[in-house]
Amino acid sequence: xxxxxxxxxxxxxxxxxxxxxxxxxxxxxxxxxxxxxxxxxxxxxxxxxxxxxxxxxxxxxxxxxxxxxxxxxxxxxxxxxxxxxxxxxxxxxxxxxxxxxxxxxxxxxxxxx
Amino acid sequence: xxxxxxxxxxxxxxxxxxxxxxxxxxxxxxxxxxxxxxxxxxxxxxxxxxxxxxxxxxxxxxxxxxxxxxxxxxxxxxxxxxxxxxxxxxxxxxxxxxxxxxxxxxxxxx
Numbered sequence: 234x235x236x237x238x239x240x241x242x243x244x245x246x247x248x249x250x251x252x253x254x255x256x257x258x259x260x261x262x263x264x265x266x267x268x269x270x271x272x273x274x275x276x277x278x279x280x281x282x283x284x285x286x287x288x289x290x291x292x293x294x295x296x297x298x299x300x301x302x303x304x305x306x307x308x309x310x311x312x313x314x315x316x317x318x319x320x321x322x323x324x325x326x327x328x329x330x331x332x333x334x335x336x337x338x339x340x341x342x343x344x345x346x
Numbered sequence: 347x348x349x350x351x352x353x354x355x356x357x358x359x360x361x362x363x364x365x366x367x368x369x370x371x372x373x374x375x376x377x378x379x380x381x382x383x384x385x386x387x388x389x390x391x392x393x394x395x396x397x398x399x400x401x402x403x404x405x406x407x408x409x410x411x412x413x414x415x416x417x418x419x420x421x422x423x424x425x426x427x428x429x430x431x432x433x434x435x436x437x438x439x440x441x442x443x444x445x446x447x448x449x450x451x452x453x454x455x456x
Contacts, residue, residue, distance in 0.1 A: 237389075266444075275448035276390070276435065283442070291443065323389050334380070335444060337389030 235260045237338035239324050245344045246314055254309045254341050256324030264327040265307040266291070266335070267299065269320040276323070282307055314345045348373040348445075352436060356451040359426055367421040367450045369436035374445070376438035379412055379419050384433045384449065393434075394421075426454045 237258045246252055258265065266281040268291075278291030282301040296318055298310040307326075311318060321342050325335040351370045359365050369379070378397045382390035396403045396412040396419065403410045409422040423430050433449040 268446075273448070276446040278443055278445075281443065289442075292445075325389075333439075334392045334395065335382075335390075337391070340387065340389055 235336070237324055237326055237336050239322075239338040239341050241341060242339060243342050245346065247346050248315055249313050252311050252314060252343075254311075254322060254324075254343070256307045256309065256338060257305050258307075258324075258326040258336070259305065260326060260328070260336065261304065262326035262328050262336070263304070264329065265301065266325045266327075267297070267307070267309045268323045268325065269293065269318075270323060270340075271320050279309070279322075314343075316345050319343060319345045350374070350436065350438060350445060350447040352434075352447040353450045354448065356453055358453045358455065361427060361454055361456050363426055365423040365426045365430065365452055365454070367434050367452065369419040369421070369447055371417050371438060374417075374438050374440050375414075376440050378439050379410075380437045380439070380444070381408075381410055381419075381421050382435040382437060382446075384435060386433075390435055423452075426452075428454050428456050430454050 240255045263284045267279040268276045270276045277293045279297050280299040282288045323340050324338040327335045349372045380395045381393045384390040394410045396410045407424045411420045431454050433451045435449040437444045437446045
């Protein structure tokens with residue numbers, strides 16, 4: 234089944250404890266992206282990647298890192314999480330290097346205490 | 347400043363009626379616009395894409411219009427059903443990115 238998977242789906246952590254949210258797609262898509270969704274603010278893009286080894290900042294990149302070493306994986310790294318990073322996170326992928334139809338993962342709900 | 351606006355108030359309609367959702371934008375010149383459906387706690391799901399040179403696009407009970415002069419897209423669901431209840435997001439493509447509106451919650455009552 235063609236899909237985008239994210240792990241973990243739910244995570245509670247404490248301020249400053251490094252964490253990684255994994256994202257994987259099995260559709261051979263070039264484009265991948267991370268979003269966060271907050272009430273009243275909608276979906277905001279954190280980082281995106283047009284292809285392997287190519288990443289770029291979205292609208293809210295502060296406090297996040299990404300890497301794209303393989304086409305299928307695009308992990309999101311929070312080196313030192315803070316409470317304002319409590320949010321619902323979505324990974325998405327899209328065929329081609331330009332973003333067209335995006336296929337979203339199921340989401341990761343993160344709570345930083 | 348650049349802005350995408352969707353009705354922030356929930357839209358409540360009766361089953362069988364046509365639901366119309368609005369997406370307005372300012373200071374963007376998108377090559378295309380998309381509509382997504384999002385159910386609570388789940389990722390958005392793509393519904394329709396309309397390009398800047400297209401006035402209207404249809405898919406089953408869904409219809410999207412795109413007026414680049416008015417800077418507005420309308421999303422219609424005809425013969426609405428309770429299963430259509432969800433939040434609907436519009437998204438503009440510009441500068442290599444998709445920029446999302448906040449979404450409009452639709453509730454279809456039986």
